[in-house]
Amino acid sequence: MDKNNMGFCLEEATIESVHAAIKEGRLTCRRLTEMYIERIETYDKKGPSLNSVIMINPKALEIADFLDQQYKEKGFVGPLHGIPVLLKDNVDTEDMPTTAGSLSLEGMIPEEDAFIVKKLKEAGAIILAKVNLHEFAVWGETVSSILGQTLNPYDLTRTPGGSSGGTGAAVAANFGIIGIGTDTINSIRSPASACSLVGLRPTIGLVSRHGIVPYSLTQDTAGPIMRTVEDAARVMDIIAGYDMKDPATAWSVGKKPSSYMKFLNKDGLKGKRIGILKSFFGKEDVHEEVNQVMEKSLKDMESAGAVLIPIEDNIDSDKLVKEVSVHLYDLKEHLNVYLKNLGSRAKVHSLADVIESGKYHKGIEDNIKYAQTLDINSNEYRERIMMKLELRNTVMRIMAEHDLDAIVYPHQKRLVVKTGEPQIERNGVLGSVTGFPSCVVPAGFTEPKDTAPLGVPVGIEILCREWDEPTLIEIAYGFEQSTLYRKPPII
Incomplete structure (x- = not known):
C-alpha cells in the first residue's frame, strides 16, 4: 500500500481524501x-506491465509546484485542485501529443486543449498522463499501433475492455484519480465493467466533444471513469455544460443542475421502480458467471428498497450494433473534418490518408477500410437514423408503461475477453443509439481463477431517460453504497 511519510494512503484515494490531506498538511x-x-x-512499465500509459506529462511536477504555491497564497484554486487526470489519448491537449493511439498521428500536438480539458485545468486539475485506447476508438480490446495491448489489472490474460481501456486499467490500478474516456458504442462503460469501476456516459449534448478525435458525432460523448460515484459526480459538475463550439450542447442549457453532488443519496434505491431487461441477459453456459453476479446484484437492489419489474420486450443488442448504430457510417465524414483542420501539424488529413500510410494497427484495418466505403447520404444511413428514433420511442414506451425510473442489465453478457479475442456481446449500445444516459457500477466478481485472484469484475449498467442524470446518479450511488463491491486489483 503506497503511503507517504505523513501517512497519506495513495491506494483508492478520492478527491475528498486528497483535499483533506492537503488541508491537514500531510500532502x-x-x-x-x-x-x-x-x-x-513500478506497475505500468515494470512488474505486471499493464501498458496503459502512453505519455506522462513532462510538466506535471511544474504544474503541481505552481498549485502548491497558489494554495499557500490563496487556498485551493478550484474544486479539483491538484487532482491528477488520466486522459484518453483522443482528447486534445495543447502541450502534449494527441495520437488517438495511431502511429499515423505520432507527435501531433493540437492547437488548443479540448473544451473539457480546459474546464478540468480551470478547476485546478493536473493532466498527469495520456493513456491508451483502441486505435481511433473503433473497437473494444484497447490495442493500438502507438502502444500495443493494454492489460486488465485484475487478470493479466484479459483485455481491460475498451475503447477507453487505458483509462480503465490506469484508474483501477490507482495511477491517478480522475479518468476521462469517450464513448460511441460502449467505450466508457466497457472498461468500467471490466475493471470494477464507475463509468458514466452522459446524455448526448451534456458534455462537449470539441477537441476530441471524432468517431461518430451522432453518438460520441465524453465522460468520467472513476473509482466512486461521488467522484464521477464531482467531475460531471466540471465538464458538463454549454460550449459554443459544440452545437449539441445547446440542448443542455437549463438541464444541468447546480450540482450533481446533491443527488448522492445513500437511500437512492428506496422506492425506485427498476426494469430488468431480460433480453440483455445471455442464456448459454458461457453467460453463467455473469448471470450469477447479476442475480446477486438484483437481490441487493431489492434489499435496498428498489421495486424490480421484469421487462419482456425483445431488444437485441447485437442487432443494434449491426443494423441501427451509425458509427462506421459517420467515421469517414467526421474524422476527415478533424484531420483536415490539423493542417501542417499532421501528415494525414483524411481517413484515406490514414489507410494509405499503413501506420495503424492491423486489427482496425477491416473497420476503417469498410468505413471508407460508406456514405451518410445513402438510404441505408437514413434507415438507421429512423430505427434509432423508433428505438428511443420504444424505450420511452417501456418506461412509461411500467412507470420506471431506470432500466438495468449486465454491461456484458459474458466476461471481458482474453487478449487476442474480439470483445463481443456488450449491451452498452442501447444508451449509445438512444443517446440516453447510462452508468456502469461494480456488481461484484466471479469466483477467483488462477489468473484472477479476486475473480473477474462484472458491471451492472443503469439506463435512465434523456437528461435524467440526477436519477441515474442517485440510483448508482444508492447501489454502490449498499454493496461496496469495488476492490483494488492485486498487482
Whole structure:
C-alpha cells in the first residue's frame, strides 16, 4: 500500500481524501504527483506491465509546484485542485501529443486543449498522463499501433475492455484519480465493467466533444471513469455544460443542475421502480458467471428498497450494433473534418490518408477500410437514423408503461475477453443509439481463477431517460453504497 511519510494512503484515494490531506498538511500536490508517477513506473512499465500509459506529462511536477504555491497564497484554486487526470489519448491537449493511439498521428500536438480539458485545468486539475485506447476508438480490446495491448489489472490474460481501456486499467490500478474516456458504442462503460469501476456516459449534448478525435458525432460523448460515484459526480459538475463550439450542447442549457453532488443519496434505491431487461441477459453456459453476479446484484437492489419489474420486450443488442448504430457510417465524414483542420501539424488529413500510410494497427484495418466505403447520404444511413428514433420511442414506451425510473442489465453478457479475442456481446449500445444516459457500477466478481485472484469484475449498467442524470446518479450511488463491491486489483 503506497503511503507517504505523513501517512497519506495513495491506494483508492478520492478527491475528498486528497483535499483533506492537503488541508491537514500531510500532502502536497507535488508529492501526490510524484507518488503517482512512481506507481506508474513500478506497475505500468515494470512488474505486471499493464501498458496503459502512453505519455506522462513532462510538466506535471511544474504544474503541481505552481498549485502548491497558489494554495499557500490563496487556498485551493478550484474544486479539483491538484487532482491528477488520466486522459484518453483522443482528447486534445495543447502541450502534449494527441495520437488517438495511431502511429499515423505520432507527435501531433493540437492547437488548443479540448473544451473539457480546459474546464478540468480551470478547476485546478493536473493532466498527469495520456493513456491508451483502441486505435481511433473503433473497437473494444484497447490495442493500438502507438502502444500495443493494454492489460486488465485484475487478470493479466484479459483485455481491460475498451475503447477507453487505458483509462480503465490506469484508474483501477490507482495511477491517478480522475479518468476521462469517450464513448460511441460502449467505450466508457466497457472498461468500467471490466475493471470494477464507475463509468458514466452522459446524455448526448451534456458534455462537449470539441477537441476530441471524432468517431461518430451522432453518438460520441465524453465522460468520467472513476473509482466512486461521488467522484464521477464531482467531475460531471466540471465538464458538463454549454460550449459554443459544440452545437449539441445547446440542448443542455437549463438541464444541468447546480450540482450533481446533491443527488448522492445513500437511500437512492428506496422506492425506485427498476426494469430488468431480460433480453440483455445471455442464456448459454458461457453467460453463467455473469448471470450469477447479476442475480446477486438484483437481490441487493431489492434489499435496498428498489421495486424490480421484469421487462419482456425483445431488444437485441447485437442487432443494434449491426443494423441501427451509425458509427462506421459517420467515421469517414467526421474524422476527415478533424484531420483536415490539423493542417501542417499532421501528415494525414483524411481517413484515406490514414489507410494509405499503413501506420495503424492491423486489427482496425477491416473497420476503417469498410468505413471508407460508406456514405451518410445513402438510404441505408437514413434507415438507421429512423430505427434509432423508433428505438428511443420504444424505450420511452417501456418506461412509461411500467412507470420506471431506470432500466438495468449486465454491461456484458459474458466476461471481458482474453487478449487476442474480439470483445463481443456488450449491451452498452442501447444508451449509445438512444443517446440516453447510462452508468456502469461494480456488481461484484466471479469466483477467483488462477489468473484472477479476486475473480473477474462484472458491471451492472443503469439506463435512465434523456437528461435524467440526477436519477441515474442517485440510483448508482444508492447501489454502490449498499454493496461496496469495488476492490483494488492485486498487482
